[in-house]
Amino acid sequence: MIEADDEDASSFATSAVVNLVFDRVLSAVHEGRLLPGQRISDSELAGQLGVSRTPVREALQRLREIGIVEASASRFTRVALVSPKQTADAMIVWVALYSALVNEVMPLVTPELLSEMRDDHALFLGYANRLLDRSTQADLEQNAGLTEQHTAELLPQKIAMANAKFFHHLVTLSANPALVRGITSVVHLVQLGSLYLPEFIDFRALSESQQRLIDAACDHDRSAAQGALRMLGLISVPTAALEAAADSQ
Numbered sequence: 001m002i003e004a005d006d007e008d009a010s011s012f013a014t015s016a017v018v019n020l021v022f023d024r025v026l027s028a029v030h031e032g033r034l035l036p037g038q039r040i041s042d043s044e045l046a047g048q049l050g051v052s053r054t055p056v057r058e059a060l061q062r063l064r065e066i067g068i069v070e071a072s073a074s075r076f077t078r079v080a081l082v083s084p085k086q087t088a089d090a091m092i093v094w095v096a097l098y099s100a101l102v103n104e105v106m107p108l109v110t111p112e113l114l115s116e117m118r119d120d121h122a123l124f125l126g127y128a129n130r131l132l133d134r135s136t137q138a139d140l141e142q143n144a145g146l147t148e149q150h151t152a153e154l155l156p157q158k159i160a161m162a163n164a165k166f167f168h169h170l171v172t173l174s175a176n177p178a179l180v181r182g183i184t185s186v187v188h189l190v191q192l193g194s195l196y197l198p199e200f201i202d203f204r205a206l207s208e209s210q211q212r213l214i215d216a217a218c219d220h221d222r223s224a225a226q227g228a229l230r231m232l233g234l235i236s237v238p239t240a241a242l243e244a245a246a247d248s249q
Contacts, residue, residue, distance in 0.1 A: 018055045018058045020049070020055075022063065024049065025045070029079055030188075034079050036192075036196060037079060038078055039076050039078045041077075042060060042077065060077055066185040066189065067082070068192060082189060084197050084239035087193025087237050088239055091235075094186045094190050095233040099226060099229045101170060101179060102170065103226075104179070107222075109217040109218075109220060113172075114217055117213075120166040120169070121207070121210045123165075124162035127159045128203040128204075131156070131159065132203060159203070160191050160195055163210075164191050168187075200238075201237060202235050206232070209228050209231045209235070210228075212227060212231060213228040213229075216228055
């Protein structure tokens with residue numbers, strides 16, 4: 001018979017393995033090592049990570065629940081195909097939830113957390129500026145040899161990851177588990193979907209909204225933080241090109 005303490009220890013160990021698998025798959029998706037539509041084998045994944053198939057299946061189920069993985073019974077499990085429309089819808093939900101978050105946590109921002117936000121804003125801005133720099137783009141077009149050298153620096157994945165990291169700092173201050181779960185779930189969908197839009201979103205407006213949020217956090221100003229969120233909510237997620245193509249078929 002298993003004692004209560006043994007049950008708790010076993011449950012904790014299982015949960016830790018599930019979290020490990022969850023984080024590994026999620027990182028592979030966001031970093032572009034697993035692409036939309038790519039199939040995932042629970043047995044192969046278990047072998048790669050040196051774990052049993054049970055925690056792998058549980059982790060994949062959690063990823064299904066937040067829309068990162070999709071499955072058809074007895075046929076396949078694969079990285080989800082997130083459409084631009086789904087990305088736009090998820091963005092609306094994320095902004096609404098984050099608006100509730102800033103009302104809760106603005107008074108709690110510490111100088112240390114503010115410094116981390118500034119660092120990640122600078123990182124985001126550096127990646128975005130490289131991507132938007134016309135002279136860099138012209139050099140790449142004229143010299144194919146430079147393309148491979150610069151690709152890693154220009155990948156949209158790095159911009160998306162820096163952006164997600166920036167906005168996550170305030171989430172760590174929340175004492176509302178339901179709100180944290182909601183934000184964490186939907187932001188992964190936004191991050192994945194943003195990598196495969198027909199064109200880039202307005203990075204300059206996104207950068208400006210980050211800076212406004214930093215200024216608001218510095219002053220513990222809820223109203224200014226809501227202004228930053230309103231600006232964020234006005235950023236258009238490009239779907240028109242794909243919608244027009246669908247209409248023409």
